[in-house]
Amino acid sequence: MSRHWVDITAVGFFIIEWLVYALTLEHSAYGRDSLSARMNRYREVWVRRLLDRDTRMVDMQIMASLQNGTAFFASTSLFALGGALALLHATNDAIAILSKLPIDLSPTPALWELKCVGLVLICVYAFFKFAWAYRLFNYVAILFGGMPPADRRDTPEAEAHVIRTSRLFESAGRHFNRGQRAFFFALGYLGWFVSPWVLFVTTAAVVVVVTWRRQFASSAWAAMAPEAVEGGEGLKRGH
Numbered sequence: 030m031s032r033h034w035v036d037i038t039a040v041g042f043f044i045i046e047w048l049v050y051a052l053t054l055e056h057s058a059y060g061r062d063s064l065s066a067r068m069n070r071y072r073e074v075w076v077r078r079l080l081d082r083d084t085r086m087v088d089m090q091i092m093a094s095l096q097n098g099t100a101f102f103a104s105t106s107l108f109a110l111g112g113a114l115a116l117l118h119a120t121n122d123a124i125a126i127l128s129k130l131p132i133d134l135s136p137t138p139a140l141w142e143l144k145c146v147g148l149v150l151i152c153v154y155a156f157f158k159f160a161w162a163y164r165l166f167n168y169v170a171i172l173f174g175g176m177p178p179a180d181r182r183d184t185p186e187a188e189a190h191v192i193r194t195s196r197l198f199e200s201a202g203r204h205f206n207r208g209q210r211a212f213f214f215a216l217g218y219l220g221w222f223v224s225p226w227v228l229f230v231t232t233a234a235v236v237v238v239v240t241w242r243r244q245f246a247s248s249a250w251a252a253m254a255p256e257a258v259e260g261g262e263g264l265k266r267g268h
Contacts, residue, residue, distance in 0.1 A: 033140070036140065036166070036173070036221070036225045037224035037248045038148060038225070038227075039221060039226070039229055040147070040221070040228070042229060042232060043214070043217070043218060043221075043228060043232045044230075046232050046233070046236050047255055048175075048188065050205070050210075050236055050240060050241070051210065052239065054244060055203065060254055063244040063250070064243065064245070064247065064250040064253060065202065065203070065206055065245045067253040067254070068202065068253065069199045069251070070140040071253075072106070072195055072198045072199055072202065073195040073198075075088075076191050076194045076195050076198065077191055078249060079176055079177060080177065080182035080187055080191065081182060082179060083178060083179050085173065085176070088173060089173060089174075091200060092166065092170045093168065093170075093174060095166050095171070096163060096166045096167065099159055099162050099163040099166055099205055101165055102155075102159045102205075102208060102209070102212075103156060103159035103208075105165055106152055106155040106156040106159055106208070106212075107156060108177040109152045109155070109215070110149060110152035110153060110156060111150050112195070113145060113148040113149045113204065113205055114145075116145050116148070117142060117145035117146065117149065119223060120138050120141050120142055120145070122136070123141060124136070124138060127183070129133075133254055136243075139190060142191075144221055144222055147217075147218065148215065148218060150214065151211055151214065151215045151218060152211075155208045155211035155212055155213050155215070156208075158204050158205070158207045158208035158211065159204075159205065159208040161204050161242065162201050162202075162204040162205040162208060165200055165201035165204060167195060168197055168201075169197050169198050169201055172190070172193065172194040172197060175189060176190060176194070188246055210240060213231075213235050214235055215229040216231070216235060216248050217233075217234065217235035217236075218232075219231065220232070227233045
């Protein structure tokens with residue numbers, strides 16, 4: 030156990046970073062100004078404007094494209110899962126290849142299999158998130174179809190339907206984002222196959238350079254700022 034303390038610490042760092050980032054993004058005041066949170070406001074705007082249109086074929090086509098994108102990621106996660114299982118099955122071959130490198134990176138068979146199992150679990154998690162997001166988008170499409178007509182947009186029934194649809198829409202987007210986050214962290218997790226020290230670096234790179242920057246410091250985040258609509262100042266700050 031003592032000789033694997035670096036591996037244990039690196040994996041613990043990976044898990045803690047994932048949990049802290051997810052909790053900060055979804056359950057903190059800081060996260061309420063993220064790119065995902067700003068997009069949630071426009072999901073409600075979309076649903077409210079849907080009430081003003083009697084013809085909603087374009088809206089249903091946009092919803093279909095969202096469903097197709099989610100289905101693509103769900104199928105991709107299954108391919109990734111198959112690759113991780115194949116990697117688990119090829120333990121001896123992988124260790125033999127690593128042992129021939131100039132730097133000895135070959136782990137014990139048990140440690141290699143443990144790494145593969147972790148990658149499998151991440152892929153399974155991503156699949157469940159994408160599959161559930163796909164189903165939620167289906168439910169949103171049904172609610173779009175059940176939207177009251179334009180001449181009843183000011184009724185309590187219409188308001189309740191808008192709130193219900195918007196909340197379900199936000200939930201679908203949240204689960205889709207969790208699936209994508211799993212993909213990003215899976216890329217960082219691959220660093221452990223090289224070395225636990227590399228896992229520290231790749232995890233930090235995924236959290237800071239990729240996920241955090243896209244949610245809180247990207248040009249897309251700046252474009253969605255309220256002041257960007259008023260005077261374009263948000264876009265200038267984003268650059």
